[in-house]
Amino acid sequence: MEQTLDSIRNFCIIAHIDHGKTTLSDRILEATKTIELRNMREQTLDAMDLERERGITIKSHPVSMAYTAKNGKTYRFNLIDTPGHVDFTYEVSRSMGACEGAILVVDAAQGVEAQTVANTYLAVENNLEIVPVLNKVDLPSANVAEVTQQIEEVLGIPMDHPLLISAKTGLGVPEILEAVVERIRPPVTRGRDAPLRALVFDSVFDIYRGVITYVRVVDGSFRVGDSILFVSSGQTTQLREVGIFSPDQKPVEVLEAGQVGYLVGTIRDPADIKIGDTVTSLKDGSTELLPGFKEVRPMVFSGVYPVSTDDYEKVRTGLEKLHLNDSAFSFHPESSVALGFGFRCGFLGLLHMEVVQERLRREFDLDLISTHPSVIYKLQLRDGTAVDLDNPVHLPDVSRIEQIEEPVIKATIICPSECIGDVMRIVLDRRGEVKATESLDAKRVILSCLLPLNEILIDFHDMLKSVSHGYASMDYEPCGYQVSDIVKMDILLNGEVVDAFSCMVHRGKAVARGRQMCKALAETIPPHMFKIPVQATIGRTIIAREDIRPFRKDVLAKLYGGDVTRKQKLLKKQKAGKARMKEFGQVHVPQSAFISVLKGTATDE
């Protein structure tokens, strides 16, 4: 069917985490009969098991649908459901590059939160038409008047005709569809016959078809057989398939200006595709680049090691495979005295780290140990060289170091006014600075802070949530580096340094952190035959110590003939259970010990 530009609407759904984007997408898919009701399942667009299980969206998901409006005309909607979590903000901004408008979902019970603000700014920057909707009005705790006011005052969006919806019950969804038609402008183009230009906003890898490039066509059109050029990478290929998402990939004859769809050529390596690049035709193409995206760089680093050294190659394969569909994380081989061979991986944030590790565990059936998350420190050595340090183990001798700089973030925290004191205390406690506070409305404030990135890696978010009874939310972005008194802290088990536990901390925080780590380890490492001292040290100085008491008794009272074989089997089985732990010197350390140190449980603050 020939599609006039006038009848196309490209939009994304944006919101703070859990405000109901994916649920609303479900309702829109239903209302437009894109998926037959009987094939409908909840959170249709969250395709990954992990997304469905955790109820979070990790990847943006485009979907194309036909909608017949009240005016009798049929429109082509290209909708992109986006993630709400701050780690995946780059997914949101890429999606916006393919759209003219955004449905801004605000939970009427929660109100405007940090990512509501951040994503609204992104949408404004991208020149999108914003359609605000108040979701979850079915909840008794929904406060429509107040949240409407917040949207007007905080976000500066007029709310003359507020759309009140429940993505759960479907209430108000028809009105949204009409609003999309009326309020979001159709795509503009220089024409379908103009030189081809399309924006690459994502890519996925399919083992049979190779790299599948997601594009928004700006000018011109794509057909099977066309030869295309990726302008900035210089990569060329011939198209074997073009299609749309409905919601699964569906081949079409032609993908025209104004449309969102995908291209399949002969490219096998996702690294050959740069997100944000411009695609044009190989012959007589346009040389004019479309505005691309800011490059995303990993901010949080952690060593990922197989529990069993035999699994090293399996981990490599797993990382390579995941990387095909998630170029946002980086990895390179490294080794640890304690853990053997593994990989240093870079992630966008802690959730991203968890997601990648969890996928490795499940999809590749791996037992993994990951080390304490760290950031990149910039070292200035006395001999004038500069070093980027992503692993504490590689810290040069302190006598060679002139100064250490640590990364800083600019954070926006929104919280109820009554807990501003607690929130400020947490920020200060984490060596942060509150730059400005501003009231959002009668009940809530917004704090702008500067914080060292390494201070928010461990349980910062949990602390914010707990002092605010779940109401505080935070958004952040990188904000340069600052010189700081950072030292390396080592952990000794039974007198031996376990390099996997070494971490960089601010000197003023070392003792507290050392105690916390020793305690967490002492609580998770099971008792052994003998007493095991757990010590934290800086250089040669011991700054904290805990002891793991030996177990009292482990002996069968009566061993008679009838019992010998059974007992031997039992012992063997117990031994096999131990083999799944890492052995350092004579100390068996279970995976849970790495996790407990990571989570910073056993706080004694």
Next chain:
Amino acid sequence: MIPHLYIHVPFCDGKCHYCGFYSVLNDAHLTGLYTPLPSKELELVVKARPKIARFSPRTVYMGGGTPALLGEAGLSRLIERLSEHLSFASVEEWTVELNPASVSRSLLNALRKLGVNRLSIGVQSFNDATLARIGRRHDARAADQAVHLAQETGFENTGIDLIAGLPGVTPAIWQATLEHAVSLKLKHLSVYALSVEPGTVLARQKEEGLVLPDDGDQLSALKHAEAVLGQAGFERYEISNYAQPGQECRHNLGIWRGNDYLGLGPAAASRLGDARWTNDPDVAGYMDSLAQKQLPPRTFETLTPTDDALERVTFALRLAEGIDPSVVAQRFACLRDRAATWEERFERLMRHGITERGGRRWRLTARGREICDAVIRELL
């Protein structure tokens, strides 16, 4: 040749609260039917393994259950029938387990006539309240009399069992029990730490809130026993066993040192070469099968040479004599590499006060004995 023979008699006149051994309630009809069966079982075992025909064990151990419930005639008949398929000629040590409640002079005389030369009497405690609490069906006086009677009828080698850490036992009561035991001029004493076996009355009581001594209490009771018995000339030659010099139980020593043994009766276990089997704890099944000239229901398996060897050598750590890795390597070629690593492991444990060296042998220290299973795991 199989050096050790065990015969299980699965009848008791009640069930003690802590007991996880297989026995059913005594019934004169059942015991009558039972007496010829171990011999029938042996006949079938021999048929399948002609090599062991008419073997002559060095030790015999009759346990249960309560062997005495077969009666003097029943016991003689059982032995008579067995001697059709094996020879009792080389038996050096022949032990029968006794319950104080079922000891009589005539029974003891009958046992002596059969060739029994060692008695193991289940006493458990010399405190009446404690005995009642754990479901024993005799008092301290009966236990005392049983021991005296045994000694009078000429059983030089008489030993008793005690349980450490029984509920309600104060240090004073334990002390009194130990002192009483010492006064009896016994040759052998087993002191077992109480363990809660699944399916017992004790397990249920614990579930319902009965407070039992914790590990620390148990260990100090055991330590105290070692001190008191040591004073009286007993050597702790195994984790839970004490003997006057030269009076160790040879049957059990053979098992701990890794010899073959044959067990007859329901729930009895056998170790022959790399074969292992354990009859099901099921008297009815046992009787039915043998009536049809079939081996009783059992679990049977063949171990790998390494598993077989490991089982035979590692439990020797329970013994005061300990383990000599170089002897192990000589005895079992398949353990050569592994045994070579033991030396270093034992040395590391020595630094933590868990093992000690005596010549070429490695043995557990007092602390080591508290965690013997953990040390054995290190060797596997």
